[in-house]
Amino acid sequence: DAGVTQSPTHLIKTRGQQVTLRCSPKSGHDTVSWYQQALGQGPQFIFQYYEEEERQRGNFPDRFSGHQFPNYSSELNVNALLLGDSALYLCASSLKRVRTGELFFGEGSRLTVL
């Protein structure tokens, strides 16, 4: 049973560039959430996708956007990268009907913006 998988694991970008991060949820899960974790901080909620729509959004600017595909996989896009976007981006999946806060996290994508 494959867990949550994310790609790429590491990437380096320069300011102003754009980045796309990808996530495949745990088998059987239909909801994907994205979190940003800066060094030494706890994860911060970016947004959640269910049924291919953004259902909840945290306090992040419009430069952060996402998408969910019919197979439940998801992408996170960040435009006009800033130095402060350097962080570990975590994808988490869950099953909507179970209505539990228990999330299954991927290993994350480590983004460095130079």
Next chain:
Amino acid sequence: EDKVVQSPLSLVVHEGDTVTLNCSYEVTNFRSLLWYKQEKKAPTFLFMLTSSGIEKKSGRLSSILDKKELFSILNITATQTGDSAVYLCAVEETSGSRLTFGEGTQLTVNP
């Protein structure tokens, strides 16, 4: 704005010691409080607490919630070097599975 505060932020102990990690919270619509362990990258689930005064236990780890005083503790007895990790506390709102995390407690267990 929802808020989760963990203490201490870091802790260094010797193997065999018992540790208590603290988590206090302020959230508009509380649904549950969760503890996660983060060793390298992916946080892994430990406990979910919804009711006050009911201890959840898993091996040497245990946790309890006080909804009146708005805090939770995570206890680890007979610590081992493998317990070294960041322990994250998070609260879930009634609106869904969005989690608000604290900064985490970095636990280091020395042999």
